[in-house]
Structure formats: C-alpha cells, structure tokens
Amino acid sequence: MTLSYLRNLLFLLDLFVVLVHSEDLNATGEAITTRFWDCCKPSCSWTGKASFSHPVDTCNATDDPIADFVTGTGCGTGGSAYTCSNQHPWSVNDTLSYGYAGIFLLNHPDTEAFWCCSCYQLDFTSDPLKGKSMIVQASNTAFDINTANRFSLAIPGGNTTSHDGCAKQYGVQESVFGQTNSGVASVDDCDNLPDNLQDSCRWRFDWFKDALYPTVNFKRVVCPTDLTDKTGCIRTDEKAFADGQTSAASAPSSTSPLFAGLAAVLACLVLV
Numbered sequence: 001m002t003l004s005y006l007r008n009l010l011f012l013l014d015l016f017v018v019l020v021h022s023e024d025l026n027a028t029g030e031a032i033t034t035r036f037w038d039c040c041k042p043s044c045s046w047t048g049k050a051s052f053s054h055p056v057d058t059c060n061a062t063d064d065p066i067a068d069f070v071t072g073t074g075c076g077t078g079g080s081a082y083t084c085s086n087q088h089p090w091s092v093n094d095t096l097s098y099g100y101a102g103i104f105l106l107n108h109p110d111t112e113a114f115w116c117c118s119c120y121q122l123d124f125t126s127d128p129l130k131g132k133s134m135i136v137q138a139s140n141t142a143f144d145i146n147t148a149n150r151f152s153l154a155i156p157g158g159n160t161t162s163h164d165g166c167a168k169q170y171g172v173q174e175s176v177f178g179q180t181n182s183g184v185a186s187v188d189d190c191d192n193l194p195d196n197l198q199d200s201c202r203w204r205f206d207w208f209k210d211a212l213y214p215t216v217n218f219k220r221v222v223c224p225t226d227l228t229d230k231t232g233c234i235r236t237d238e239k240a241f242a243d244g245q246t247s248a249a250s251a252p253s254s255t256s257p258l259f260a261g262l263a264a265v266l267a268c269l270v271l272v
Ligand SMILES: *[C@@H]1O[C@H](CO)[C@@H](O)[C@H](O)[C@H]1NC(C)=O
Pocket: 033, 034, 035, 036, 144, 159, 161, 180, 181, 182, 212, 213
C-alpha cells in the first residue's frame, strides 16, 4: 500500500464520515401544519429532552421566567409552569415570519432528542401562503398525529386544543382564547386576549391570512438568535449542524479538523 493510496483512502473515509455526520443532523421533507396555543408548559421545557444549553424557558402565571425546569405544567396537574407569552409568531416582512412550533417528524425514532430546540424553515406550498416562509424553533412536540411530518404553529388564540391552561394562567374564561380546535373566530376577538398576546393573535388574520392547515416544505436551518433569545434554548449540535451546512455548500475538499486528526491517527497506526 503506497502512502498516497492510503491518504486517498483516508480522505474518502473522512469525507464519508463528514457527510454521514451532517446528514444525521439534517432534516427535510413535506409537512402539514396545524396551530395551537394551549398555554401549557412546552414539552421541550423539561430537562433531559435533548442535549441543549437548557430547556425552553417557561413562565409563571404573571409571565416571569421560572428557573426550575422541574416545575410541573399548569395544565390539569396543579403545576405552575406555562408558556411564556413572548414565544409567539411575528412578521419580519411580507414574506417571512418567525415563530415557535410543536413538531413531529417521521423517520426520527429518537423523537424529541432529535428535534427539541432545532429550527426549521417552512416554505408554504398551499394557497393563500404560497411564496411565504416561516422560521420556527421546535419548542414543543405534537405527538397526537404520527402519520405525517407536522408543525403545529404556536399562535395565541389559534386553538386551545382541550386544555384549561389559558384560563388558569390568565384568570379568564377559556373561551376568551376561542373554541377547542379552531381558536378565536375573528380578528376582533383578539381584543379580548391578554394585552401581550393580542398582536400575535392578529398576526394570524393578517400575515398568516387565517390559513387553515397550510402545507409546507421544511428544512432544518441554523437557529436565528431572535428565536433562541426568547427560549434560552440552544442545541449542543447546533455548531456541528452549522459547520455541516458550510462544508456542504463549499468545495468537498474541506474536511473537519476532528476527522482530519482521526485520519492522521489511523494513518500512524497502519504505518506502524
Ligand atoms: C387544533 O389542535 C388539534 C389537536 O392537535 C388538532 O387536531 C386540530 O386540527 C387543530 N386545529 C387547527 C385549526 O389547527
């Protein structure tokens, strides 16, 4: 075996490992969307759900962050942790909005460990939203449909599902947040929501055009800090994912220092 042969072999091995590694973190496909705002403690707010800086921030009934991620959800169980009001959607411009979602991805058996706190670009593929995109951070999980990729968009007044969390968090009738499965019926009903949720309730009738179950093409993207600033949650694989994006975009000769080092060690072992 000549040295150059070996070097080529190791280079290919290195490249293979880099590609496999970034594909592990990559996720793309078609998805359905729903909407929800149940006020409950988001699923990615528990410790140990994934490898991240810390879980998604939760808030108490007066919207102050709760430092203790063991605090139970305010939904049904007598806990006191709720969704922080600032984890809502907002428009960046006419074609781009930011927000949060409860998600489910097919073909990822490690579920929340794979998606909690990762970010996705959603390119809408159905009218009236075709041509618009959202970037969302997965702060929650949508396990109740597991036959399709799904992003349930967190939109105040968008759909309380069947929980009593909003009534408990804000001391109002649950109906203020609209009907189970459909949310508030008109933009005027947004006036009844707590002050800090009204604008994002109106976003649904304005930027989002009150779309029902719009479909999307999704792909994982590096999280914008505007999103992670509001959850405090950054995945530990975020940097590796970002590096993978860069090396996928640039010439294939860019190999990561880690694997180059590994290759060098292997080369020494073989030569000895
Ligand atoms: C509201 O949430 C429920 C439960 O996830 C879902 O079945 C329903 O389709 C949602 N409604 C809308 C309008 O997204």
